[in-house]
Amino acid sequence: MNISYMYSLIAVVVLFLLAYVGVKLPGGEVFFGVIIPYLALIIFVLGFVNRVIDWARSPVPFRIPTTCGQQKSLPWIKSASIDNPSGTGGVIVRMILEVVFLRSLFRNTKCELKAGDKISYEWEKWLWLFSLIFHWSFFIVLFRHLRFFTEPVPACLQLLEKLDGFLQIGLPGLMLSGVALLAAVTFLFLRRILIPQVKYISLGSDYFPLFLIFGIAFTGILMRYFTKVDIVGAKAFTMGLVTLKPHITEGVGSVFYVHLFFVSVLLAYFPFSKLMHLGGIFMSPTRNLANTSRVKRHVNPWNYPVKIHTYEAYEDEFREKMIEAGLPVEKMMEPETPEEPEEKE
């Protein structure tokens, strides 16, 4: 049994019970419905900003983009303006492709040893595909939830809901994004336990957010399609939160509080975890810099003078041999040749 995912699973189950039971205790609704969400949001915002500022405090001393295509050099050679950007425009497009379409993951290959000492590298699209589904469906689900925090609900949200529920299955209509999110999380989890290498590198902190997000999606779906939460009551409650006039609405049910608690935990956990890749991707110096290091000097703020072996010291050591070999020298022979080369700052 793998302790990494067992502990993570247990943690999420404990969190579930905490909210499920806790909300029924006196003051539980206020604690889980008002105090925790506000606290989580504050931790998330401050933590996120703090982390980004902390990263930004460290300079980028060298221009080190990973170049994934032809450089811009001679005018008749076509350069890869996106994968090896030679200007800000290219960098922006490269970053958009990376953030929105997971460009680098799209390249993924799977290496296999074949009989007769052959090695093959096949295009491996599944990780890319499910990661893309995961991020996009999560984003859509999140965006859809704005309907609980806006009055009236903006037209674009209503349109999105229409698109998301275009299958028109069941009542309330099935939202594709929720199902996709659950499926993608499941894939990402199965991948972690089924591929030996990925299992080997996976930590508790890799399983925990997966279980948590699974829990969020699961409780959400449970509420929408099965326990049929009182939507009007829920919205009254969330509008209370967002307008800073929190009040408890009766009868939204325990699952709602569990859902809210899971989201709160995810928010509070976010800044201290690998989920910070959301911010970090924008600050990755191998992706967000143009390959212009020979065109324009990149300045290192902490560049300091170093000890070097000067030409003078070099010639002093080898002068005799240089003259003998007919190599030009700065100074002709002096009577004494220093044994140790002199060095200067």
Place this chain on the structure above:
Amino acid sequence: MSETPKPDELFSNIDYRPPSSGWMDTPVDIKKGIYSYAGNPKSLEYVGLPFARQWNPIDEDWSLPENWKEIISKGFRERLDRFRSIKVFMDICVRCGACADKCHFFIGSGDPKNMPVLRAELLRSVYRNDFTTAGKIIGSIGKNFKKIIGARELDLQVLKEWWYYLFQCTECRRCSVFCPYGIDTAEITIMGRELLNLIGLNIDWIITPVANCYRTGNHLGIQPHAYKDMMDFFSDDIEEITGVKVEPSFNRKGAEILFVTPSGDVFADPGTYTCVGYMMLFHYLQEKYGFDITWSTYASEGGNFGFFTSHEMMKRLNAKMYAEAKRLGVKWIIGGECGHMWRVIHQYMDTMNGPADFLEEPVSPITGTKFENAKSTKMVHIAEFTADLIKHNKLELDTSRNDHLKVTYHDSCNTSRGMGLLEEPRYVIKNVCNNYYEMPVNTIREQTFCCGSGSGLNAGENMELRMQGGLPRANAVKYVHEKHGVNMLSCICAIDRAALSASVEYWVPEVEVTGVHEMVGNALILPGEHKRTTDLRSEPLPGMEDDDAE
């Protein structure tokens, strides 16, 4: 030295199934054939590196300074504050595993700690423990919890693991191409090696070249007179092959251009033939167009093993290029065929040792082409320079002299992923030889595989490691050898020329290794040359097999 297993044995030993014990519970086993010897204390002392001492990696006791943990911890903090790359890369990895099977050392060994993600986790685990809030809080609950979040304390075992695996990475950046956040293991290895150097841990194949380079101007420790001797020897070879006397100049003040190339080209076959190629090209240009270039014995190294030691050491060695250019009063610099040399020149030199305001923006004196892409650093890659010459029809070439070659091209890691020099060398090759074949698409250009011995790992005692790491590249060579009859692997890197010679000899012995400018030299028709009967290796040219070339 240990016995290196036979190729089929090595191949069939590759097992991608990770061990049953977790990586934190699997203690490091420093194996013969994989590790490189410790740095010679004299070399460390020569360049003023701390804690120079005799130590042996397979000994229990590494004679570490008493406060080594403190030194590492302080050094780690400093580097987090100086490099955003390392700070961000420590924090944002999600362990998706996309990098895992991209590393040539993992592909060739199956050792899970050679998965880039795990190599980085070796450092990250200590980072989490020492520098993150979560690590400190959760770590205080108990050791088991620490493990779940991937944190651990730095102890001697961890340190040994760092040393062992950081010298099993060639900083090739292939993983960084596939990482969705661009996490670059090269950065992590560079930083890790810097930390190790703070307590005197290095390998001799890096630190002795560094000391040599510091003193004599080149890694091989060739003194000025010997350097000139070697070149004279090449001049004699050229005269024998072509009948033309070539006279390169050295340390000449007032030359228009300074030429810097890795010393491996002057010293080790088959790089020497590439060097001969440069000499012939420069002579040709001098005769035809009055080209004015000088070599330097002081800046006689393009490569930079300082890069494999620390940022500071890289700067100390690199400084000679600009210093020599300034002293000689040249206008700009051309650099020879070398991989990591060009990463340093392209991405670091101007920042470290610039601005080169005493030089002029490079303009080819022959074609008038302005090398706009090098206008600040003022250093042009010879493949860029030669491609431009060929494009402008400035070279007279007899490509049939390369007809005995079926050529493929190996992109160097550094020039492809740290620069993007992909088309220039291909253009040159296709114009000097008639039979050219690309290796499979997942093994070239930005996805190219390392030779397996880069970043200072080209030693003799770690041959098994080198052959493991060299497998993916050699395997692709084998593919084109079997499919198209390729018999020549060309490259633009001195380390490649040495390393690939060994790995190709081991995996695909029918194929030889060449530099691009060797093929240029072979095809180039020198003014006044006699009928050539042999190539630059003194082997008969196609159709001349029966002629006895004295």
